[in-house]
Structure formats: structure tokens, C-alpha cells
Amino acid sequence: MPLEIVTVPCLSDNYAYVVKGPEGVILIDAPEATPIEAALDARGWSLDAILITHHHHDHVEGIKPLRDRYGCTVIGPRAEAAKIDGLDQLVAGGDEFSVAGVGVHVIDVPGHTLGHIAFYMPQAQAAFTADSLMALGCGRLFEGDAEMMWASMQRLMALPSDTMICSGHEYTSANARFALTIEPENAELKSRCDAIAKARTEGRATASCALSEELATNPFLRPDSPEIRERLGLTEATDAVVFAEIRARKDRF
Numbered sequence: 001m002p003l004e005i006v007t008v009p010c011l012s013d014n015y016a017y018v019v020k021g022p023e024g025v026i027l028i029d030a031p032e033a034t035p036i037e038a039a040l041d042a043r044g045w046s047l048d049a050i051l052i053t054h055h056h057h058d059h060v061e062g063i064k065p066l067r068d069r070y071g072c073t074v075i076g077p078r079a080e081a082a083k084i085d086g087l088d089q090l091v092a093g094g095d096e097f098s099v100a101g102v103g104v105h106v107i108d109v110p111g112h113t114l115g116h117i118a119f120y121m122p123q124a125q126a127a128f129t130a131d132s133l134m135a136l137g138c139g140r141l142f143e144g145d146a147e148m149m150w151a152s153m154q155r156l157m158a159l160p161s162d163t164m165i166c167s168g169h170e171y172t173s174a175n176a177r178f179a180l181t182i183e184p185e186n187a188e189l190k191s192r193c194d195a196i197a198k199a200r201t202e203g204r205a206t207a208s209c210a211l212s213e214e215l216a217t218n219p220f221l222r223p224d225s226p227e228i229r230e231r232l233g234l235t236e237a238t239d240a241v242v243f244a245e246i247r248a249r250k251d252r253f
Contacts (some may be wrong), residue, residue, distance in 0.1 A: 001139055003020060003021060003121070004021055005018070005019050005164075006018040006021075006043075007208065009235065011031050011032055013169050013170045013171065014029075014031040014059070014168060014169055014170075015168055015207050016030060016169070017128055018036070018039055018040065018045070018155070019121065019126075021099070021100030021101045022102070023048075023101030023102035024048030024049070025048055025103060026048065026051060026100050027047055027072075028050075028053070028130075029050075029051070029052060029130060030066055033062040033065035033069075036066060037069070044090050047066060047069075048073065049075060049100060050067070050072055050074045050140070051075050051076070052074065052076035052087070053077070053116060053130035053131070054080060054113045054115065054116040054117070055077075055167070060085075061194055063085070063086045063207070064085070064086060067081075074087050075099070076090065076152075077090070077115040078090035080113065080116075086091065091117065093107055093108025093155075094108075102121055102123055103123060104119050104120070105119070105120040106118075106119060107127070109141075109155065111141055111148045111152050112131040112138075112141065113131075113143045113215060114144055115174065116132055116139075116152075116163060120163070124164075126163060126165075127156065127165055127166065127211075130167065130168035131167070132149070133156045133165055133167065133214065134171060135171070135209050135218075136175035136176050136178075136217060136219075137175035137179075137220060138153060138220040140251065141247065145241050146243055146244035147152050149245065149247070150239065150243040157211070159211055159228075160211070161210070161212040162210060164211075165209055165214055168207070168227055171207070172206040173196060173197070173206070176192070176193040176196050177193075177196075177253075178219075179181075179193070179218065181249075182219040182231065182232075182249070183227055185227055186216075189216075192217050219246050223239040223246065228246070229242060
């Protein structure tokens with residue numbers, strides 16, 4: 001049975017995720033402490049571990065107050081250890097570990113930052129991808145390049161198709177508007193965009209979605225689409241080149 005996952009809105013558009021394991025509670029990313037503490041308090045939960053995906057301030061600012069209150073272990077990317085205060089355990093792609101009774105697989109997903117990692121939890125049927133693969137999008141390339149990010153996308157695309165992709169920001173509405181400029185005749189995309197608009201009107205989060213739906217609708221995972229290639233004038237290009245063009249267009253959108 002999938003584990004309980006609680007989505008916690010933080011800051012202006014961030015999300016943290018709380019996972020209730022059989023032996024404790026795990027937090028993925030710590031944008032700010034107050035809403036996370038409120039979510040834990042409302043359920044009578046403590047906090048056993050924080051998993052950090054990358055060094056950007058809007059994913060780490062809550063580490064110290066949460067660590068001070070709960071005495072939790074903080075696990076994060078080895079490649080960014082010098083940029084993140086308070087890490088107790090360092091991990092990198094290919095590592096596997098267990099915390100709170102939950103098995104965790106680490107996936108290297110550089111591009112947004114050079115040391116960005118994602119956490120895949122088979123028991124939860126979820127991957128926590130933060131600012132790498134996002135709902136209908138992917139993270140901006142602040143430190144890496146398009147080829148690096150495309151390789152990261154391919155690693156995530158190889159996960160089981162029923163994996164829930166839990167990303168780090170409520171960017172989905174803007175991503176949807178852009179996606180329609182890239183593949184406007186995609187019926188599944190149009191249907192998803194309508195569902196996103198309705199969800200946001202109702203105040204529901206839209207940053208989590210099954211990988212199968214991302215594969216069918218997210219233009220950053222679809223550089224092999226004949227419609228996209230023809231629309232971009234890149235019918236003979238490699239997938240990496242098409243991906244790079246999509247990312248460049250999103251930067252200008």
C-alpha cells in the first residue's frame with residue numbers, strides 16, 4: 001500500500017512533502033519551518049529525517065529550526081555539501097538507504113544546479129524531483145546546460161510509469177500555457193490544462209502528477225514528438241537538440 005504523502009505549501013509558490021513511513025516521518029526539502037511544523041502538529045507527528053534535493057535557499061531555509069526542534073537527521077547531496085549547512089549524511093546518484101522504514105533511491109538530476117538530486121521511494125510510488133522534472137516543465141538551467149538536463153530527464157523517465165512525480169513549485173499553470181505553444185494539437189495536454197485551471201480555481205495543488213501523464217503531456221519529455229519537431233523546424237535533430245530548443249523557448253516565454 002502506498003505511504004501517506006502530505007503536500008505542504010511554503011513561501012509564495014514552494015512545496016515541501018511529508019512522508020509518513022512505518023517507522024517515522026520524512027520531510028523532502030525545507031523551504032520554511034512554520035507551515036511544515038503546522039502540518040506535523042496537526043497530525044501529531046514528529047520528524048525523523050529531512051531529505052534535501054539541492055542548495056537553493058528556498059529549499060533549505062527551514063533546516064536549522066526544524067533540526068533544532070526535532071533533532072532530525074538531515075540528508076543531502078554530496079556534490080553540494082559545501083553549500084548547505086547542517087547536512088548529517090551525504091548521498092549521490094546510485095546510493096540507496098533506508099530512513100523511517102522507507103527505502104530511498106538517489107538519482108542524480110543535474111541541470112538546475114550541478115549537484116541536484118531526486119529521491120525515489122518505491123514504497124510510496126513517488127519520486128521527489130524538486131526543480132528538475134516539474135509538472136509540465138523542468139527547472140531553469142542556472143548551473144548546468146541543456147544536454148545535462150536532458151540526461152537527467154531520461155533518468156527520471158525510466159522510472160515506473162505509475163510513479164507520482166512530486167515537484168517543488170506551483171508553476172503548473174504557466175507551464176501549461178507554454179506547453180500549448182509547443183504541442184497545441186495534443187488532446188491529452190489540452191485536457192490536462194483544463195483540469196489544471198479548474199484545480200487552481202479551487203485552490204488545489206497541481207505540482208504532483210503520475211509519470212505516465214507527464215510522458216504524454218510534458219513537452220520537455222517529448223522531444224521525439226513528430227508534431228513538436230515539425231513545429232520547431234527540427235525534424236532531423238537529435239532529442240537533445242530539440243530539448244534544448246524547448247528550454248530556450250521557455251526561457252523567453
